[in-house]
Amino acid sequence: MTEATYTSKPRLNRAEHGRKAAPERILHLGIGNFTRAHQAFYTEHAPDAADWGIAAFTGRAGDNVMLDALAPQDNVYTLIVTNQDGDHFEVISSVSSIHSADDITALRRYFADPNIAIVTSTVTEAGYMRDRNGDLDVANPAVAADLAALKADHETSELTTIPAKVTAGLLARRASGAGSITILPCDNLAGNGAAFRKVVEQAITAVDPTLLDWANDNVAWATSMVDRITPRTTDADRQTVADELGWYDEFPVRTEPFIEWVIQGDFPKGRPAWDKVGAVITDDVTPYEHRKLWLLNGAHTSMAYIGTLLGVKTVGEAIADPTIRAWVNEWWDLASSYLTISTDDYRAKLIERFSNPRMHDNLLRIAEDGSQKLPVRIAPVAKKALADGKPITPAARAIAAWILFLRAHGETDARDAYLDDVLPLAKADGPDATRNVVAYLDKELATFDEFVAAVDAQKEALAAEAAKRQ
Structure with missing residues (x-):
C-alpha cells in the first residue's frame, strides 16, 4: 500500500x-x-x-x-x-x-x-x-x-x-x-x-x-x-x-x-x-531514578555512540552484537554496585526490552543531546568508581565514544542543543583536548588524570575496533 x-x-x-x-x-x-x-x-x-x-x-x-x-x-x-x-x-x-x-x-x-x-x-x-x-x-x-x-x-x-x-x-x-x-x-x-x-x-x-x-x-x-x-x-x-x-x-x-x-x-x-x-x-524516588538513569539510560547512551561508530543502526542490533553486549554488561556491573534496590530482574528485563525484534529504536535518536545526558547518566558513576578504586573503563568508554561520534557525525547526524560548544572541543587536538571535553561534562571528573587517560585509551580502542569492522 x-x-x-x-x-x-x-x-x-x-x-x-x-x-x-x-x-x-x-x-x-x-x-x-x-x-x-x-x-x-x-x-x-x-x-x-x-x-x-x-x-x-x-x-x-x-x-x-x-x-x-x-x-x-x-x-x-x-x-x-x-x-x-x-x-x-x-x-x-x-x-x-x-x-x-x-x-x-x-x-x-x-x-x-x-x-x-x-x-x-x-x-x-x-x-x-x-x-x-x-x-x-x-x-x-x-x-x-x-x-x-x-x-x-x-x-x-x-x-x-x-x-x-x-x-x-x-x-x-x-x-x-x-x-x-x-x-x-x-x-x-x-x-x-x-x-x-x-x-x-x-x-x-x-x-x-x-x-x-x-x-x-x-x-x-x-x-x-x-x-x-x-x-x-x-x-x-x-x-x-x-x-x-x-x-x-x-x-x-x-x-x-x-x-x-x-x-x-x-x-x-x-x-x-x-x-x-x-x-x-x-x-523517595531516588533509588528508582538511579536504577533507570544508570542502567537503562546509561546503557542506551553508551550503545548509541559505540554502536554508531561500529556501524550499528538500532538498539536491537547493538545488544545482539557480542562485543557491545559485553561492554553493556561491564557498565551494568559497575553501576549496579552503587544501587540500593535489586537489579538482577531489572537487567534481565532490559535485555528482553532491548532485544525486541519488532522495536526498531534508532541509535541516532538516542544519541541526541549527549552534552546533557552524559553528565547525569555516566559521570556520577564514574566519580564513585574513582573514589572507590573500581574499574572506570566502562564510563570512560562511553565518553570516548561520544567524542569520536562528534568527530565523525558532528557536521551531519549529531543533534545537540550545545553542539556549537562541544563540537570544537571534540575535534580539537593537543595534550589537553580530552580533558577539556571531560571538563565540559563534569569539572570534577576532569581533575582525575587517571580518568582522562582512560578516555584517551578508549578512544584508541574504539577507533581500532571500528577499523576492524570496515
Whole structure:
C-alpha cells in the first residue's frame, strides 16, 4: 500500500473512535511521542479519566508537526504496543487539546485557570537551560532575551525558553488568584523536580523576586521517574494502522509493553488515580531514578555512540552484537554496585526490552543531546568508581565514544542543543583536548588524570575496533 492509499482511508477522529474530551486539568509542556505513550497512557487508563483532560503544548518554537497532524483527529491517536509476537492497538483520548509552543497567550491563560491542578513536562535535559553547575544558563542568549522581555512585560511578552515560560505562567496564576498547583517534571534527569525548581526560581528572581514567596506557598514541586521506550513514528507505523484498523492516523505512536512511573510529591488540587493503573507513589524516588538513569539510560547512551561508530543502526542490533553486549554488561556491573534496590530482574528485563525484534529504536535518536545526558547518566558513576578504586573503563568508554561520534557525525547526524560548544572541543587536538571535553561534562571528573587517560585509551580502542569492522 502506498502513502496515497493509506491517506485515502477515513481519518481517525474522536467522535467515532475515541471518547469525549475530558475537562482540562493537566497542563503539559513538550508533548512528543513519549508523552503520548506514557503520561497520556496512564491518564487514559485511570478510573477517573473522564475528569482529567490534558492541555498540551508542543516542545520547540516553530515545530507544529504534531499539532497540525492531530488537530484534524480531535487530538486522538493510535497507540501501537509492540509485543515480540504481534501488535496491540488502542485509541488514546486523554489529550483534550494541543497548542503551539509559540502560543504564550494560551499558556498564560491555562496557568491562570484554577481548574488546572498539575503541570507536567517532557522537555528533555536540554530544555531546563542549565549551565555546567546546574544553574539557569543566563549566558545563553535565548535565556537572557526571555528574562529581559519578561521583566519588562509580565503579561504579553513572547518567550521561547521553558524556565521563562513557567515563570510567566506563575505570574499569571498569582494575578488570577487561581491558587495552588503541582509541577511534575517527567524528564530523564535525577532529581528532576529539584532541578526544574532551581532554574525556575532563578528565573523568578531575575524577573520579579516578589513571586518567590507566593510560589513557596502555592507551588508543590514533585519528582518522577519515567520509563517506556518510544521510537519515532514512521510511515510503516501509519501503514500498519491503516492495514489493521482501517483508518488513517497521521501520527500514531509505537511503543513497548513495558511501562513504569514512580512519583514523589504532593498534589494539593488532586491528581488522576494513576496509582490504580500501575504508577508507584513513594516518599523517595531516588533509588528508582538511579536504577533507570544508570542502567537503562546509561546503557542506551553508551550503545548509541559505540554502536554508531561500529556501524550499528538500532538498539536491537547493538545488544545482539557480542562485543557491545559485553561492554553493556561491564557498565551494568559497575553501576549496579552503587544501587540500593535489586537489579538482577531489572537487567534481565532490559535485555528482553532491548532485544525486541519488532522495536526498531534508532541509535541516532538516542544519541541526541549527549552534552546533557552524559553528565547525569555516566559521570556520577564514574566519580564513585574513582573514589572507590573500581574499574572506570566502562564510563570512560562511553565518553570516548561520544567524542569520536562528534568527530565523525558532528557536521551531519549529531543533534545537540550545545553542539556549537562541544563540537570544537571534540575535534580539537593537543595534550589537553580530552580533558577539556571531560571538563565540559563534569569539572570534577576532569581533575582525575587517571580518568582522562582512560578516555584517551578508549578512544584508541574504539577507533581500532571500528577499523576492524570496515
